Amino acid sequence: MASANESDVLIIGGGICGVATAFHLAQHGERVTLLERGEIAGEASGVNAGGLGGLGWGHNPDLQSYLTAGSFEIFKTLQLDMGYDIEFHAPGGLQAVHTAQQWDYVRDRVLEFKSDGYSAELLTTREARAIEPEASESLAGFMFMANRGRANPTKATVAFGDAAAALGADVKTGHDVQALTQQQDGSWQAQTSRGEFRANTLVLAVGAWSSPVGGLLGLRIPIAPVKGQMWATGPVPPCIFHVIGSAESAFHWSSGQGSTPTRRGMESDPQPQTDDLPPELTHHGDTRVTRHLYGGQTRNGEIIFGGDRRLAGYDYTPDAQGIEVNRGHAAEVIPLVGRLPISRTWAGLMPFSMDGKPIIGKAPHLENLFVLTGLASSGFGRGPMAGKLLADYIHTGLPAPVLAEADPARCITLIESRD
Ligand SMILES: Cc1cc2nc3c(=O)[nH]c(=O)nc-3n(C[C@H](O)[C@H](O)[C@H](O)COP(=O)(O)OP(=O)(O)OC[C@H]3O[C@@H](n4cnc5c(N)ncnc54)[C@H](O)[C@@H]3O)c2cc1C
Structure with a gap:
């Protein structure tokens, strides 16, 4: 036995x-x-x-390149070679740039990425709207990452x-x-x-x-449990085609409050915190320090967005106020979503290390x-x-x-x- x-x-x-x-x-x-x-x-x-995905392998792959670009290949293998339908789709990602200050910051990052052999492009709002027609006309621009995609988790x-x-x-x-x-x-x-x-x-x-x-x-x-929460609209016909994000949080975190800007990955290349908090949170205690955004449309037609990251012990309850802030942020990038009712919300716990x-x-x-x-x-x-x-x-x-x-x-x- x-x-x-x-x-x-x-x-x-x-x-x-x-x-x-x-x-x-x-x-x-x-x-x-x-x-x-x-x-x-x-x-x-x-x-x-x-x-999923990121900026590609680069000229000199480090751990972050291995994890993002290597996983991207493994997801592809699972779907394309092994026959598992995991809804893998890699149309690329668009990161919204809201202000002139963010534009300068994202432009410098794109130049750095390219010189390191990573794949990222700066797009005007007009260029972005040619590939993502519902993107807002009022933004400063977008960063496009060809190696971004999604799968059904x-x-x-x-x-x-x-x-x-x-x-x-x-x-x-x-x-x-x-x-x-x-x-x-x-x-x-x-x-x-x-x-x-x-x-x-x-x-x-x-x-x-x-x-x-x-x-x-x-x-x-x-490891600190960090609550992440999301919301979804009901299913609607295809209208968002890329993985959507915003440069607002990366710009905030780059100001030295918790981490340095993204260099090689999907999200960031954080520096150690000096106090007892993990880096790159949206809240310190009950105080919001920045807005973070990720989302897009899933195969079943739902539009899903999320972004908040806060310490709440092992509590999973979505916080309605945070969901509203996130929805407002999403609507600044894709105005259409501000007109659709929320059909459900949920939350989960992410494992954050202190460095x-x-x-x-x-x-x-x-x-x-x-x-x-x-x-x-x-x-x-x-x-x-x-x-x-x-x-x-x-x-x-x-x-x-x-x-x-x-x-x-x-x-x-x-x-x-x-x-
Ligand atoms: C709302 C939200 C949105 C996110 N969006 C993205 C995204 O778009 N892209 C991305 O890359 N990541 C995203 N993440 C982060 C990602 O989900 C996590 O980093 C990842 O799932 C962590 O995987 P894991 O295997 O370490 O942990 P988990 O998925 O939490 O798995 C750990 C497992 O261990 C089990 N376990 C614990 N204790 C025991 C025990 N004593 N005995 C047996 N089993 C035990 C648990 O039940 C659990 O199933 C998001 C997270 C959240 C919450």
Whole structure:
């Protein structure tokens, strides 16, 4: 009986990070068990906006390029070569520029991106309206990113789980991991609500729950749960064709309040915060510091937008005032959406690290333990390659050089004994 619950690698968490790791480990021929307490894609990985891709590989790819451009290729493979319909579509992204100051800032970034070999263009509003007819005439312009796209987050995450299972991985839902213990030989044992599981290697891919799950091991994994919330209109005929965003938040964060501007990724290349807040939040306490925006139209015709990022513990309740601010912001970019009623709202929890960098690799202090978390507000679009890099590391024993900046040893510590 016990041997049925034994594997080479035990993964905790059935979000995009866990299932992508399981899929790539199974491709390497590893015997994998994945334990998820709810459903696959039941948390952030199933409720996000589905935005993916970035600026391409560039001349000298760093971790951010690997995660965004590499994941973009993996999503494509899943849809185009493996036959999973994940609603992958890559029409490119448009980032609205609202003011003359933002225009100067975005122009400098585009020049920098291009000299580094990344793909971004500055468009006048007229040029943007030729490819996105509902875009506002009143804006200063747009940045166009050809390598942006979207996929259905639930379908894509479930597809990775199914692809892993098709290669022999044992993907178990409804298994809440309640205790983790290391045996004398270095192997691991997980106790769930429904049984006991053993493996040589343990992977934590528990997103916003990294801190409590780390606590089961006596480890402090410094991840803050950050609430992200969204709203949708009812289905309408196709009218928004790109992944839509705004430069307002990046411009604000570039002013030194939490991070530096986007250099190579979908969103940003944050600098460490000096206080106890993760970088790139829209709120400090109850005070709004900036407006952030992402969204577009999904295949079922709904127009979806979101943007707020605030600390609220493990509270998922959408905040109506924040939704209204976000809707106003979206209507400044696509006036049509201001005339459509909101049909539903929802929220989820994103795993933010304190220095804004992902945490991917071998954990310090305990043997045979790996961690994949901290993908923050762009973990859907970066998770597939993060899972591949981690799977390759576990299988070969060697980390890819680009993982150096994501090394868990920089931030994971032992929880001090209270005795
Ligand atoms: C509203 C919103 C919009 C977003 N939009 C985008 C976007 O457009 N593009 C993008 O790239 N990213 C986006 N994100 C961010 C993205 O969703 C996350 O970064 C990503 O899903 C994190 O994946 P994960 O696997 O680390 O975590 P999760 O998806 O949260 O998965 C972790 C899993 O671990 C499980 N778990 C926790 N504890 C236990 C336990 N004890 N036992 C068993 N299982 C456990 C949980 O149930 C959960 O399913 C958005 C997020 C939100 C909330």
